[in-house]
Amino acid sequence: MFVLFIYGNYSINKNRSNLLLIDQKFNIKVISPNFELKYDLSAEDLENRLKKLIRISDPTKGVETLFVWPEGVFSGYSYSEILNFKKILSKNFSEDHFILFGVNRFNEKKKAFYNSLLIVDNNFEILQEYRKIKLVPFGEFLPFEKQLSKIGLKKITEGHGSFLRGDKQKNLKINEINILPLICYEIIFTEFIQSSDINSNLIINISEDGWFGNSIGPYQHFAKLITSLLNSQK
Numbered sequence: 001m002f003v004l005f006i007y008g009n010y011s012i013n014k015n016r017s018n019l020l021l022i023d024q025k026f027n028i029k030v031i032s033p034n035f036e037l038k039y040d041l042s043a044e045d046l047e048n049r050l051k052k053l054i055r056i057s058d059p060t061k062g063v064e065t066l067f068v069w070p071e072g073v074f075s076g077y078s079y080s081e082i083l084n085f086k087k088i089l090s091k092n093f094s095e096d097h098f099i100l101f102g103v104n105r106f107n108e109k110k111k112a113f114y115n116s117l118l119i120v121d122n123n124f125e126i127l128q129e130y131r132k133i134k135l136v137p138f139g140e141f142l143p144f145e146k147q148l149s150k151i152g153l154k155k156i157t158e159g160h161g162s163f164l165r166g167d168k169q170k171n172l173k174i175n176e177i178n179i180l181p182l183i184c185y186e187i188i189f190t191e192f193i194q195s196s197d198i199n200s201n202l203i204i205n206i207s208e209d210g211w212f213g214n215s216i217g218p219y220q221h222f223a224k225l226i227t228s229l230l231n232s233q234k
Contacts, residue, residue: 026175027065028202031057039076043084046077050085054092061094066119066174071102071183072208078104078113079126086124093122098174102183102206104163105129112164117181117206119172128173130181131166134189171197179204188224 033053041049057067074082082103093099098119105116115135119128169192172179180196182205193203 026177027063028068028177029057029065030068032070033073035070035073041076046074046082047085047088049073050082050088054088059093059097062096064096064175065098066177067097067099068204068206069099069101070208071117071206073101074103075208078106079116079118080106083124089120090123095122097122098127100172100204100206102208105131107164110164112162114164114166115183117172117183117204119174130170130172130183132163132183132186133166133169134186135163135165136185169195171200177202183207185224188228190228193228 031053033049033056035049035052053069053073057069059065059067089099098121100117100119102115102117104113105118106113115132117130117132118126120126172181178197178199178201180193180200180203182192182203184205184207186192187203187205187207
């Protein structure tokens with residue numbers, strides 16, 4: 001164990017030395033807050049969750065940073081509903097900061113929600129958006145919904161209606177970062193990676209596997225992820 005500590009410490013310091021040689025830097029922080037996953041959070045509970053998330057993020061003013069938050073951090077709430085916390089965000093983050101997270105987005109015209117991945121600025125304004133294309137059967141949509149809903153069937157997750165399906169794969173760009181965005185089990189579909197922008201330099205897959213608890217689910221997802229990435233190189 002001591003040898004591993006020495007080697008790890010050497011590797012970290014070596015990376016820090018290499019970073020000093022780079023003129024343009026952009027920091028990426030992946031935040032894993034270990035929240036209890038549940039719906040029906042009160043506004044107070046959600047505010048406390050957001051404050052804890054900000055505290056863990058530890059934003060530094062003047063340092064360009066992309067914060068990657070979990071898919072289900074605002075579980076049960078849509079984007080328009082969390083705008084009430086705009087002041088909290090602008091108070092703690094600066095114009096050098098960008099936040100990526102998953103949230104539901106309501107489409108007024110179609111009267112339904114998208115499962116979206118957003119990048120917002122410190123004023124909670126949407127800069128980039130990706131809408132999930134591969135929806136989970138029975139989890140995010142009900143197959144043959146018009147027929148099956150007549151006999152009382154619905155998807156097994158919160159809410160009665162199915163999510164809308166995104167219609168295009170498009171990278172998200174923040175300064176020099178060219179992000180291939182994927183949500184949940186989309187990462188296991190090799191074609192998403194193979195058909196992505198050739199200039200992609202970062203893949204971000206937000207997934208709330210905590211819903212599966214201590215089951216085999218998260219391990220299966222990870223194994224499929226690795227297989228997909230390897231197959232995409234062929």
